[in-house]
Amino acid sequence: MNRKYIQLVLMATALATGLSCQIARADAAPQRIEVTAKRFAFEPGQITLKKGQPVVLVLKSADVPHGIRFRDLNVEVKVGAHGTSEVHFTPEKTGDFVGHCSVFCGSGHGEMVLTLHVVE
Ligand SMILES: [Cu+2]
Numbered sequence: 306m307n308r309k310y311i312q313l314v315l316m317a318t319a320l321a322t323g324l325s326c327q328i329a330r331a332d333a334a335p336q337r338i339e340v341t342a343k344r345f346a347f348e349p350g351q352i353t354l355k356k357g358q359p360v361v362l363v364l365k366s367a368d369v370p371h372g373i374r375f376r377d378l379n380v381e382v383k384v385g386a387h388g389t390s391e392v393h394f395t396p397e398k399t400g401d402f403v404g405h406c407s408v409f410c411g412s413g414h415g416e417m418v419l420t421l422h423v424v425e
Contacts, residue, residue: 335359335393342371342384342406345413353422356399363391372407373419383408396423 336358341348342365354360364373364384372383377400382392396402406417 335361337361337363339363339365340373340419341365341367342373342417343367344369344411345406345417347373347404347406347417347419350418351420351422353424354396356396356423356425359393359395361391361393363389365389369410370408371410371417373404374407375402375404375421377402378421380404381407396421399423399425 336354338352338354338360340352340362362373362380362382364371364382366384366386366388368386370383370385370388372381374381378394378396380392380394382390384390400423402421402423404419404421406414410417
């Protein structure tokens with residue numbers, strides 16, 4: 306085998322590998338969901354997710370610091386005043402999961418809930 310042929314094969318392999326990586330990444334692209342926290346509610350207040358599909362939950366604050374914690378899913382994210390934070394996770398079980406605000410934000414703090422419906 307001559308040197309040029311080997312170089313060509315190596316280049317073709319590298320190209321093919323790069324291409325299949327890109328395709329795999331596109332397939333695994335997480336679903337992006339934006340939620341706004343504002344005293345004393347999350348908007349939207351309910352979200353439906355697919356079991357096994359990766360999610361990026363983007364939490365924005367419209368006022369003071371807030372947070373959201375789904376105890377049963379072991380997911381938590383906090384956000385500063387007027388800030389944006391995100392948390393990546395993949396729901397691995399179906400059901401309804403209620404998340405509560407995890408940063409004390411005033412008199413209605415205890416009523417701040419976001420319900421995740423995880424379906425097959
Ligand atoms: Cu709060």
